Amino acid sequence: MKLSEIKNHLQNLDQIAFQLPNGKLVPSHFHVTEVGKITKDFIDCGGKVRNETVINFQLWEENDYDHRLHPEKLLKIIELSKKTFNFDDLEIEVEYQGKETIGKYNLDFDGKHFLLTSKVTACLALDACGIPAQKPRIRISELGQTSCCDPSSGCC
Numbered sequence: 001m002k003l004s005e006i007k008n009h010l011q012n013l014d015q016i017a018f019q020l021p022n023g024k025l026v027p028s029h030f031h032v033t034e035v036g037k038i039t040k041d042f043i044d045c046g047g048k049v050r051n052e053t054v055i056n057f058q059l060w061e062e063n064d065y066d067h068r069l070h071p072e073k074l075l076k077i078i079e080l081s082k083k084t085f086n087f088d089d090l091e092i093e094v095e096y097q098g099k100e101t102i103g104k105y106n107l108d109f110d111g112k113h114f115l116l117t118s119k120v121t122a123c124l125a126l127d128a129c130g131i132p133a134q135k136p137r138i139r140i141s142e143l144g145q146t147s148c149c150d151p152s153s154g155c156c
Helices: 003-010 071-085
Strands: 031-043 049-060 092-097 102-109 114-118
Touching: 003 071, 003 102, 031 071
Parallel strands: 049 092
Antiparallel strands: 031 049, 092 102, 102 114
């Protein structure tokens, strides 16, 4: 989800809810502790220089049940961050503390909840890193009856 999309969704909500990939909701007393821009410069395994920039939201929860984040407050935080950091309309990445470490998620919306969706890794240079392409699986039964060793061919 891009920055412009979350802003549009927030304008139509009375409350904010984030749902984890397992279906559980982030507790409603969460805070957005950071809104920032993260730039990653790297070289892929094929030697190509790459650059990636995302807008990052960090969600945090603690036993503070009296200060719930409302949509209009998050919109103000986004606008201040956009003005301060000169954000483009970039994709949003969300960080949230799991049991063992911070998880990073993509963001989607189902009409009611913001969905934290799983991120995956992938090779960015499949053509250059030496990993062979998977051969297609073919069923012998799909090849047809063109063999000379077909029992009805008379060759046996």
